[in-house]
Amino acid sequence: MSDEKDYRDTVFLPKTEFPMKAGLAQKEPAILDRWAKIGLYDKLRAQRAGRTRFILHDGPPYANGDIHMGHAMNKVLKDIIVRSQSLMGKDAPYIPGWDCHGLPIEWKVEEAYRAKKLNKDEVDPVAFRAECRAYAEKWVGVQREQFERLGVMGDWTNPYLTMNYESEAIIAGELLKFAESGQLYRGAKPVMWSPVEKTALAEAEVEYEDITSTQIDVAFEIVEAPNAPELVGAHAVIWTTTPWTIPVNQALAYGPEVEYVTLEFSPKLISATASTIEDIKAFEHPALAGRYLIAAELIESFVRRFETEARKHIDLPTGQGALVLDRILSDPIKGSQLAGAIARHPMHKLGGFFAKPRPLLAGDFVTTDAGTGLVHMAPDHGEDDFLLCKANGIDPVFAVDAAGMYRPDWLWLGGQGSVINKKFTASDGPICTDLREAGALLAASDDFTHSYPHSWRSKAKVIFRCTPQWFIPMDRPSGATHDTSWDDESREGAASNGATLRGIALDAIENTRWVPEKAQNRIRAMVEGRPDWVISRQRAWGVPIALYVHRQTGEYLRDPEVNARILNAFETGGADAWFQADHQQLLGEKYDLAHYEVITDILDVWFDSGSTHSFVIEARYGVGTRADLYLEGSDQHRGWFQSSLLESSGTRGRAPYDAVLTHGFALDGNGRKMSKSLGNVVDPLKIIDESGADILRLWVAQTDYFEDVRIGKEVLAGTGDAYRKIRNTFRYLLGALDGFSETERLPVAEMPELERYILAKLADLDAELRSAADGFEFNRYSRALTDFMNEDLSAFFFDIRKDCLYCEAESSAKRRAYRTVLDVLFHALVRYAAPVLAFTAEEVWQARFPSEDESVHMLEWPVLPEGASVESDWTAIRQLRQQVTEAIEPYRREKQVRSSLEAEVTVPVLPASEADLAELFIVSKVSKGDAVTVVPTQRHKCGRCWRHLPEVAQDGALCDRCAGVVE
Missing domain, CATH: 3.40.50.620 (HUPs)
Structure with a gap:
């Protein structure tokens, strides 16, 4: 048994009731209850008033x-x-x-x-x-x-x-502001429509996913061509991935600058027994008898689709040979020569709508990226289609109803659908079957993959459908007045985009701070290219479009007195008031309700949230x-x-x-x-x-939350480890500060340089955290805070000064300086952590300063002590300390030394005194040598502080410092 005296009761060990185990799931509800009890949010509002x-x-x-x-x-x-x-x-x-x-x-x-x-x-x-x-x-x-x-x-x-x-x-009042300034219109134009939900959708309510659709090539026979008479009898070929729009076709579009050719096929048979090529007209499919007008650039892709389809329908006798389709091409013509040409719908024999001429119209949007260079126009179901047809006096026909069915009286497929049903539009579905029987289906396959809009709520495919809707125009002169606060130097560099809604919005984008900066480009592109805002929905739950429309003129009523009565009714009874209203009373004596249509469409919910x-x-x-x-x-x-x-x-x-x-x-x-x-x-x-x-x-x-982030068991395990290190830092501070009072505080000027260095590092951290908070960069904020706690404090400052804390006399200047800095660190770190670790910071604060009605979240940014200047190169000292620690580690593994205190080291440079370096490196002795070397010390160990010092006569005896403290 050892004869060494036990000095443990003379060592000042940290003391705290703050637990190492967090138990957050159990503690946090109680903290929430306390915040509610003291009315923390309201207390903060009162405290920060003004x-x-x-x-x-x-x-x-x-x-x-x-x-x-x-x-x-x-x-x-x-x-x-x-x-x-x-x-x-x-x-x-x-x-x-x-x-x-x-x-x-x-x-x-x-x-x-x-x-x-x-x-x-x-x-x-x-x-x-x-x-x-x-x-x-x-x-x-x-x-x-x-x-x-x-x-x-x-x-x-x-x-x-x-x-x-x-x-x-x-x-409703915000809507009426648009109405009173003339920024509303009612129009029938194609909008994204959900047949499942039976309502129009805004772009924000749509998400795009890849689907596989049926692609078809359809022939429209040309019956008139005043600028190219040789085309009469040829077939203009269109390509589409929405076969359901063919029953609503009203025209064809061509590119004025695109070169077109007519293409014929001459079927040949390569004999199976000889190299001869013979005509096989006996085996012709009806589709092989025509001439087809397509863009010259798109011949190859069209021929591949056509030949694949043709071979499906031509049966050759066994052993007869292989089918070859030779091509006969005409000289190219410019698209502009198609002006005035007329085609007829493949289902023209049905009469009525389908017997009407289908004009070929010049369209700037027609390209040769894919398809045939000719585009079929259904003004009910496409924005380009609608605008081009409208400019040429062709109106929508509203053939597809709200559920995506052709209306019952429609001559072709009336009462059938749904048009987004894959079976209905498939290559063997009713549309393609009828077109094939009419000899107009040149190619069809169900394998075309592309991106397509879906309702983000029902996840069902949407369609473009022309319906009467209410719109806010993007390019009509706006009635809004520019904010005069922008008429100063803050407006410099802003784009002068004009007083349309689009222009004002683009100017506003330029004058807004976007975090991260690249977000500005994204929203600018969206606003630059977006169509008019469709604000009406055909639903029941929402704020109604509270307008009256004159039955003869189609104009909506713009009367501030009427609008005031409407808004008063809303304030009293909410939006339900519109559905229960005495509308004649709201209109007043000036207007007769019989002359007005009461609008019952519902406002787009994005208008609701946009008005918040x-x-x-x-x-x-x-x-x-x-x-x-x-x-x-x-x-x-x-x-x-x-x-x-x-x-x-x-x-x-x-x-x-x-x-x-x-x-x-x-x-x-x-x-x-x-x-x-x-x-x-x-x-x-x-x-x-x-x-x-x-x-x-x-x-x-x-997380780097400006990008997509990951979360799972492994990620959360890493977060848990980081949290434990933070918690243990606070636990150490609470224990080390046990009993600290103002009488113990030491001025910065009287502190050792290590303490002043840590205060300087804290000041650097403070500036970094302020900058990160101003930039909303809390990944940077939390990283800087945890790095400081782990690297500057736990692994460095706390490690070095534990000897001082435990073994120095309570009245010693060094210990007072250390505890003073610990107090500064506590007040700063608990504040820095509070925005992120809202519950833990409260627990930490209450552990040291218990209060019934106060909270850490009522505190403000810390004010740090000044004058923390240093003379030494602490970067070099810490680098050297790291080298020493690494050099000692093999001796620890081999058990030649049990702790660094048993080691003596040499270093090539002495950036501080040898005694100070021994304390900083936590070794027995430091001396100058050619390189970093380690040897076990021969000095004896102090029985109280366990340091190996020259004045200790034998193991267990006290060093001079400890002897003085014990006395």
Whole structure:
């Protein structure tokens, strides 16, 4: 048994009740309850009243189902930013909100009706709308609890809902602003239409996926050609991947500068027994008898399709030989020579609509990229088709109904469909079968792969369908007045795009900060190329387009007095008031209701959410107030970012935001899109229940969220390791600061250089974190913070000074300096961590400063002590320390030394005194040599501090310092 005396009761070990094990899933709900009890959000608003305000405007999630990882990522990032701005001393309110109108909710209520074998159309619209409202209210409540559980701090008792009566009244008011300034029109033009949901869709409601379609080549016989009479009797060939549009064809389009040729086929037979070639007219297919007009550049691709089809229908006797189709080409002609030419529809024998002439029209959009260089025109089902036909006096015929069926009275395939049904449009379906029997189907195959629009809600294919809709024009002179705040130097360099809605919006894009910068190019391209905004929907649940249209003139009523009465009714009874209204009373004595059509179309929900700036930001913070930041996923360039931009540009002449931040999507651990069918969905609620919200929050902060990010077991395991290191740093600080008081504090000027160096490093960190927070770069923020904690503190400063903390006298200047710096570090680090680790920072703060009614989140950015200058080259010292540590490691592995304290080292340079270096390197002795070398020390070990020092006479005896402390 050792005779050494036990000095453990003389060593000052850290003491704290702060647990190493986090137990976040259990602790966080209690912290949330405490925040609610003390009214933390309201206390912050009162505390920061009058300060510079920072408004992050919450884009409204849809009130439909539990939150998913995309929701969690988005809300956490918003909360981190809001809390960081609050930490920097600003008044940073956060008003959460929900999008409550629209098809997804209506669809769910309809599903319940269908399950009960009820018809929605037979229900009172107000009663149906009440069920939609109740459905939305249910999910608002569910999602509110889930968002709060993430630690998102906001005005949860007073969120904004697009279905609140006040909101609906203001949305209607924003619409009427467009109406009063002449920025609305009603027109029949093709829009994206969902036959499943029976409504028009906006571009933002559509997603594109690859599908396999039927491609067909169809022959239209030319019956007149005044500039090229030799073409009479030839067939103009069109190629399409939407066979269902052929029954609505009204014209053909050619490219004026494209060169066209006629192509004939001469069938030949190569004998199986000889090399002779014979005519085989006896085996001709009807399609082989014609002349076909196509673009010269597209002959090869057309011939491949034609020959494949021809061989399907020509049966050669066994052993007869091989079929060859020789080509006979005419001289090329310019497309402009087709002016005035007339063709006839393949189904012309049906009479009526199909017997009308099909003119060949010049179209600048016709290219030779694919197909035949001739395009069939169905003005009901394509924007180019519509515009070209309209310019030539050809109107839509509305042959396809809302469900995607040909109307019952249509001569060809009337009452049949659906037109998006693959079987209906297949090469053996009714359309192709009829065209084949008419001798007009030259080629058909079901293998054409291309990108195609789908409804992002129902996932069903959409069609372009011409219907009467309400539009906001992009290129008509706008009635909005430009924001005069842009008439200063901030407007320099802005594009002067003119006073159309498109021009104002493009100017606004130039005057907005986009994070990351590349997002600006994306939204600019979208606004530059977007069509007029279709704002009407043929549904029931939403804000109605509250307009009266004169039955004779087709003009909508623009009367401020009538509009005032409409809005007053909305404020009292919400949008339901329109469906229950005495419309004659709203019109007043000046107008007779009998002369007016009451519009019952519903506003596009993107108009709802695009108007939120008016009933959230301006309504709560004053007219003219702009949000400092909008923050959503990258898909919102064509969604909320754009609808908000257009709505505000049309009514205020500017954007509703100063800056826009775009984040990527959350993917699974393998980088795949999450889907239930793949079974790879990562549920944020499950993560919270198992590991706590702070783990999820740290994951968000550590990702490069400007791009798509991954989350899975391995990723979260890494996040958990990072969290434990942060927690242990705080645990050490709490323990090491046990009993610290102001009387112990030491001025910076009296501190050792190591402490001053760490304070200088803290100042560098402070500047880096401020810069990162200003740039909304929390990946950079969290990395800088964790690197400082792990590398500068745990692996360096704490490691070196543990001897000082444990063994120096309480009154020693060195120990006082160390604990003073630890106190500065604590106050800074707990603040820095608070925006990201909202719950843990609160737990840490309360562990040291328990309070019933205070919170770490009421603190502001730390004020660091000044004067932390250093003389030594600490970069060189730390590099040398690393070399020494690496050199000692083999001796530890071989058990030649048990710890670095038992080692003596030589180093080629001495950047500080030998005694200081021994303490910094945590070794027995440092001396100058030719290289870094290590030998076990022969010195004896102090029985209290375990350092091997020359004054220790034998192992277990005390060094001079420890002897003085023990006395």
